[in-house]
Amino acid sequence: MSEENKKRESEQASNREAEREANEQDKQQEEPKEDSSAQTDGEVHVEPSGKATPNKDAAERALENQNPAAEAKAEKHEEADKAAKAEKPDNAEKPEKKASEQAADGDDEAAAKKKAAAEARAARAAERAKKKAEEEEKPKEPSPKQPVLDRLVDILKEHAGADAIEEAYVNEASRHLPTVIVKADFWTEVATILRDHAELKLHYLRNVTGVDRETHMEVIYQLINLETKQDYAVKVKTDRDQPAVPSATPVWSTANWPEREIYDLLGVDFPGHPDLRRIMMADDWEGYPLRKDYSPADPEV
Amino acid sequence: MIRTEEMLLNVGPQHPSTHGVFRVVVKLDGEQIIHADPVMGYLHRGTEKLAENLNYTQIIPYTDRMDYVSAMTNNYVLVHAVETLLELEIPERAEYLRLIVMELQRVASHLVWWGTYLLDIGAMSPFLYAFREREMIIDLFNELCGARLTYFYMRVGGVKWDAPEGWIDKVKAFVAHMKEKLGEYHNLVSGNEIFLARIKGVGRYDAQTAIDYGLSGANLRCTGVDWDLRKSQPYSLYDRFDFDVITRTEGDCLARYEIRLEEIRQSLRILDQALEQFPEEGEIMGKVPRVIRPPKGEAYVAIESPRGEIGCHLVSEGKAEPYRLKFRRPSFVNLQILPKLLVGESMTNLITILGGIDIVVGEVDA
Numbered sequence: 183m184s185e186e187n188k189k190r191e192s193e194q195a196s197n198r199e200a201e202r203e204a205n206e207q208d209k210q211q212e213e214p215k216e217d218s219s220a221q222t223d224g225e226v227h228v229e230p231s232g233k234a235t236p237n238k239d240a241a242e243r244a245l246e247n248q249n250p251a252a253e254a255k256a257e258k259h260e261e262a263d264k265a266a267k268a269e270k271p272d273n274a275e276k277p278e279k280k281a282s283e284q285a286a287d288g289d290d291e292a293a294a295k296k297k298a299a300a301e302a303r304a305a306r307a308a309e310r311a312k313k314k315a316e317e318e319e320k321p322k323e324p325s326p327k328q329p330v331l332d333r334l335v336d337i338l339k340e341h342a343g344a345d346a347i348e349e350a351y352v353n354e355a356s357r358h359l360p361t362v363i364v365k366a367d368f369w370t371e372v373a374t375i376l377r378d379h380a381e382l383k384l385h386y387l388r389n390v391t392g393v394d395r396e397t398h399m400e401v402i403y404q405l406i407n408l409e410t411k412q413d414y415a416v417k418v419k420t421d422r423d424q425p426a427v428p429s430a431t432p433v434w435s436t437a438n439w440p441e442r443e444i445y446d447l448l449g450v451d452f453p454g455h456p457d458l459r460r461i462m463m464a465d466d467w468e469g470y471p472l473r474k475d476y477s478p479a480d481p482e483v
Numbered sequence: 484m485i486r487t488e489e490m491l492l493n494v495g496p497q498h499p500s501t502h503g504v505f506r507v508v509v510k511l512d513g514e515q516i517i518h519a520d521p522v523m524g525y526l527h528r529g530t531e532k533l534a535e536n537l538n539y540t541q542i543i544p545y546t547d548r549m550d551y552v553s554a555m556t557n558n559y560v561l562v563h564a565v566e567t568l569l570e571l572e573i574p575e576r577a578e579y580l581r582l583i584v585m586e587l588q589r590v591a592s593h594l595v596w597w598g599t600y601l602l603d604i605g606a607m608s609p610f611l612y613a614f615r616e617r618e619m620i621i622d623l624f625n626e627l628c629g630a631r632l633t634y635f636y637m638r639v640g641g642v643k644w645d646a647p648e649g650w651i652d653k654v655k656a657f658v659a660h661m662k663e664k665l666g667e668y669h670n671l672v673s674g675n676e677i678f679l680a681r682i683k684g685v686g687r688y689d690a691q692t693a694i695d696y697g698l699s700g701a702n703l704r705c706t707g708v709d710w711d712l713r714k715s716q717p718y719s720l721y722d723r724f725d726f727d728v729i730t731r732t733e734g735d736c737l738a739r740y741e742i743r744l745e746e747i748r749q750s751l752r753i754l755d756q757a758l759e760q761f762p763e764e765g766e767i768m769g770k771v772p773r774v775i776r777p778p779k780g781e782a783y784v785a786i787e788s789p790r791g792e793i794g795c796h797l798v799s800e801g802k803a804e805p806y807r808l809k810f811r812r813p814s815f816v817n818l819q820i821l822p823k824l825l826v827g828e829s830m831t832n833l834i835t836i837l838g839g840i841d842i843v844v845g846e847v848d849a
Binding site: 353355357359385387388391392394402404408434435438440460461463464471 | 523524527529531532567568694695696697698708710715716778780781782783784785792794796798806807809811815816818819848
């Protein structure tokens, strides 16, 4: 069996899974604008293997197009490739096999497969480690947004005090986003400066995200100046047992519902919020669903 | 002496004009609204929580079901976030396909809005016209990916299906057809006096309020703010096309109506250029590892959905599942201004104003 077939097989398996999920959702969900058609969509889409899909040709073409990518990858990871071949007989013949035959395969093959997978993993890890070491050797160039960040830090230190900022860095993964971590005690003051300072004028709050970091809670505010198009992220960290972040709603009205959502799903208190109550879950809901250690009172629900 | 008292009225959750399951508790003095409290969460499925236990490809169908009127843009914002963290190169043909379906989706979404909004305020027939044209887009999508509403079309690194033979020509034919029909829409509705009396000057606010409330999309541009992420923070290939950001300064429901109709024309302009530039051949999937594990880190990306800024905040710990995935849903954020707009209005304007904001409840509740 070729690499191509194997790739196809694994792709289909993962799609089937994803689409089974999708169909379950379809049934549960109300689709007020497309009721009847939504149901049939699900049925047509269930067959990604190409049998009943109206797009059989398209499916084949799409798969063919993926081959070069697969080949290139194979060249790169010779080790991983070898290991992958070892597991191929089991994996690639699945469609033709009946359930009884599969059961007869026994433990030997399962063990071989496991071993091969472990080898592949080790090879990949080694490669990653090598790459990382290479990267560390090179001196890192400062981000083009570094001056923007430095200026922001200067302004905040000057107006809110030298202690206001815990950390400041440019998040290069997020299109070089200047990011500052502000101490919760200073947040109200910092927020006002961000909005009103003549150089910053961050009137537009795009998004508020809450993250349960397990050791602490984080609330992240994404801000942008609509004229200069410069955006910033401001993080406020807080204790996990008694999480509280001063509300930004008095500064930006748009923080109202997003903060309620974070309160509802993560249990972060926002002192100074005009109307802090649950927004998505029922008023008498117990616990905070987005927390990492959340377990529903009734797992059936 | 006539004794008067306030009346508490529940609009929804099962009311067709709320476009889903959404409730507004209004306090009335006669016909005048003195307080309004939106109640939501009836459609809350915990998409963000579910995503923490799924791999990235499996999350895509969930995004289809957030804003089910504009599934393509939702697909895009998720894969775009993952690709940003992975620093992936997307093949040009795939990116063109994405852009074409996103613009078609914008047209389809605005058509749904146009039809249902007029239905809300009492005009039956425009709905039939809008859905006639929308059906053609749905058929195009059906041919492309086998689904009519929840497409599951995009993947991290590209798209799932290539354009079938002749598909591009069909889209070209549709664009030409739609341009012609847009004039018909204006003739049918835009100058109608009853219609104008219902929406002109209703639900008015200024630019400062819009920015303070974080409004986006037509809700922001109706106050004169020139802000469209396709131009302001170009993503995908939008910097290659010539199109205008439509703004109005009135800030009322009529301004929002005009912007959305005019945006259909701009989308058709983009489609014209994109279809002309569409590469004859090429890959539709980039070089993507079999198991997608974005490196440790976080990224916030935002794109312009038909309803405004849809954003995705992705926190990755280097695993195959996201550590935290947060969607900035434009319907949810835009809806916040509703209580403010309703105070002092008459009860009849509730539907006009709610419809003018253009929400999809699947996205409000996520």
